[in-house]
Amino acid sequence: MIKKLLPFEKLVYHSTLSKEELINHLQNEIEPEKSFGFGAHRTSYSKPYIGKIYAARFEIKKAINYRNSFLPIIKGDIKNDINGSKININMGLPDFIKAFMILWLGGVSVACIGGIYSLFFADAINSETGPFIFIPFAMLLFGIAMVSFGFKTESQKSIKDLEEILQAKVIEE
Numbered sequence: 001m002i003k004k005l006l007p008f009e010k011l012v013y014h015s016t017l018s019k020e021e022l023i024n025h026l027q028n029e030i031e032p033e034k035s036f037g038f039g040a041h042r043t044s045y046s047k048p049y050i051g052k053i054y055a056a057r058f059e060i061k062k063a064i065n066y067r068n069s070f071l072p073i074i075k076g077d078i079k080n081d082i083n084g085s086k087i088n089i090n091m092g093l094p095d096f097i098k099a100f101m102i103l104w105l106g107g108v109s110v111a112c113i114g115g116i117y118s119l120f121f122a123d124a125i126n127s128e129t130g131p132f133i134f135i136p137f138a139m140l141l142f143g144i145a146m147v148s149f150g151f152k153t154e155s156q157k158s159i160k161d162l163e164e165i166l167q168a169k170v171i172e173e
Contacts (some may be wrong), residue, residue, distance in 0.1 A: 005144065007070065007092040007151040011159065015168035016084040019056055022166055023078065026053055029165045030060055048161060049074075062158055069097050070150030072158055087166055091155050092145075105143050111136035 011019055015022060031047045044065065051060030056078045072091040079086050093101070115133045163169065 004152070006080055006100050007072075007093050007147050007149045008151065009072070009089070009155050009159070010173070011089040011091075012169045012172035013087040013089065013166055013168035014081065014084060015087065015166050019078050019080050019085050022085055022087070023053060023056065025165060025167070026058055026060075030058070030064075049165075051142060062154060064154075064160070068150055069094075069153070070147055072151060072155045074158060074162070085168075087162075087168060089162065091149065091158065101143065101147055105140065108136050108143060112140055114163045 003150055017025065029047055030049045030051050030053065031045055031052045032052065034045075045063035050063045050130045051058060051074075058074075058076045058078075060074050060076075064071065070093060073094055075090045075092075077088045079088070092098070115136055118133055159170070
């Protein structure tokens with residue numbers, strides 16, 4: 001249950017294609033990231049993914065025409081295997097977003113602990129703070145939902161896309 005809320009995925013794919021064939025397939029589906037644009041000058045891509053390939057490793061993300069700070073960064077490693085190739089995939093949040101959400105959710109968690117303390121030891125419900133004591137709890141739930149929904153919807157799309165691009169099936173989750 002908790003794994004469904006956390007913003008990361010670890011998968012292993014198996015493909016009947018060789019490592020070299022997979023790299024060629026990836027190169028046909030990936031283009032380098034362009035500098036960002038605003039308004040009418042927004043950057044558009046002709047391929048479904050943007051990123052880089054380094055020998056048998058790659059780091060990509062989905063090319064989208066909308067804003068999603070929780071878009072998964074997909075890191076993969078291709079290895080030759082019996083009857084084809086094995087592809088290890090790690091999906092996660094960008095480092096800046098990870099750090100920001102840890103700070104934000106950490107601060108809100110401290111406020112929640114303070115609210116619980118006030119409820120039990122300071123009789124906060126009857127004071128002026130009354131219903132405002134529940135705001136940190138709402139912020140915590142909203143933050144968790146925002147990260148989970150933003151990440152998981154995109155990661156599920158990418159899992160299906162990678163099956164097609166790599167001509168592979170997930171063998172481990």
